[in-house]
Amino acid sequence: PKTHDIIEKHAKYTLTTYGRPPVVFTHGKGSYLYDVGHREYLDFTAGIAVNALGHSDPEVARILFDQAKQVVHLSNLYYNIFFSNSGTEANEGALKFARKVAKVTAKPGQENDKFGVVSFKNGFHGRSMGALSATPNPKYQKPFLPLVPGFAHAPFNDVEAVDQYVTEETCAVIVEPIQGEGGINVASEDFLKKLRSRCDEVGALLIYDEIQCGLGRTGKLWAHQHFSHECTPDILTMAKPLANGFPIGAIMITDKVAEKIAIGDHGTTFGGNPLGCAVASSVFRRINNPEFLDNVNQIGEHFKEQLKSIQSPLIKEVRSKGMILGMEFKVDPAPLVALARERGLLIITAANNTVRFVPALNISKPEIDQGISILKQAIAVFEDRAMNVEA
Missing domain, CATH: 3.40.640.10 (Type I PLP-dependent aspartate aminotransferase-like (Major domain))
Structure with missing residues (x-):
């Protein structure tokens, strides 16, 4: 009820330029987000490739606080x-x-x-x-x-x-x-x-x-x-x-x-x-740190291999480079996004029947494995429903 009330109130004053899911997040930490019902979600979207260092990064918060006490606005005078x-x-x-x-x-x-x-x-x-x-x-x-x-x-x-x-x-x-x-x-x-x-x-x-x-x-x-x-x-x-x-x-x-x-x-x-x-x-x-970038490569390779290990007749191909990954399906995967969210995993779609994975760059292997486990469950249900529709 609380989620519904917030969404209803919000809808009165905002343009419907986005198809929003029925969830209201209150805060995040690292690769996790939390909603008004205190439910935890593993975030494989990072604000669509935005939160590269995860949610509520302590150093980012400190810099914002320190800078706000000094100068908030000047002008755009830089070279090249x-x-x-x-x-x-x-x-x-x-x-x-x-x-x-x-x-x-x-x-x-x-x-x-x-x-x-x-x-x-x-x-x-x-x-x-x-x-x-x-x-x-x-x-x-x-x-x-x-x-x-x-x-x-x-x-x-x-x-x-x-x-x-x-x-x-x-x-x-x-x-x-x-x-x-x-x-x-x-x-x-x-x-x-x-x-x-x-x-x-x-x-x-x-x-x-x-x-x-x-x-x-x-x-x-x-x-x-x-x-x-x-x-x-x-x-x-x-x-x-x-x-x-x-x-x-x-x-x-x-x-x-x-x-x-x-x-x-x-x-x-x-x-x-x-x-x-x-x-x-x-x-x-x-x-821009060699160790950080090396870790992105290692985690990205692990993520790719985990995605490729998922067996389903609906999966067509996995494409990736580092930590930008896509899993193309033979059918529209939009229902899979909701199925994953219901199980505590946030994913998004892209064109050509593709699910896009762009998590925080500092996500850990155990967090990847946790997300893959949830994704497998969601794909199993998605596959079952798709097969029933065909039948």
Whole structure:
């Protein structure tokens, strides 16, 4: 009754832009969350790859407290990195920078023609108008048509199609080295190399959206570091885990891009605030530690093997890189999310019938094993119900 009352009261004052489950969390600790009924949940979502160091991290809390006693807000005055409040804002800024660079580097007479942006099917870059235009999902785009002109959507990992889509009129290519919401799809090295070389040929910028797959999630600081230097981007966007849940995003750019950006080309009120930056500095330092990243690799490998050990005719494939994992099913796994939650495990779906696992990066092997045990129980019920429907 208490949960129902809170949800009912909340619903009167908030927009229904999310399909929310019937649970109200009160607090968390490490990889666990607790609801108003004092029930414990093992969290395999980490706020959708946000709480990289778990819930209620003591150092994050201390830094927020200490910084709040000093300076809460200043301004955004940094070099070669632009701070924002979210991943969507970071991608919007990256797209703006790309169009500005194209304006000043295009061949004479082509300044107004070089504005095209190429993104990829099953990609996700945000919900504001520019980022949404780069997110080719009809579910997200249809209610807001027409979108920003100049965007083309190419097949992901298709080397042969790159030349067709990336042309002299392209100012930027934006891609996730590992698609998160798209179903945990890992880009091939040949694909990223081709994007890099083609961008160089036509004078376009290569933008890597590492908002979900970056900052240690794959066992390296950046997901693209799994590939050769021939895949290096011009712009890198980050957000989700950067401050372990405190709102902050960032755009990192090369010198050749930075020198084309002038005073007044972009701005933000709250981006780069001292609270967010203080926490981000601590989180970044802790993640960018060889021992921490080695542990992410080891735990991620253990997690992958545990997922692969689950036997079910409904499971099609397990895909992963470090601690971003996906289990693709032959049927829609949405009911499995509720079945797992009822048993004390939090999971989320992604595109293409995939369940996404993005827990805290410091989760332990015993916690992984506990979650796998619950997942097996939930899959058994899910499988039984699916088979009964077919019968």
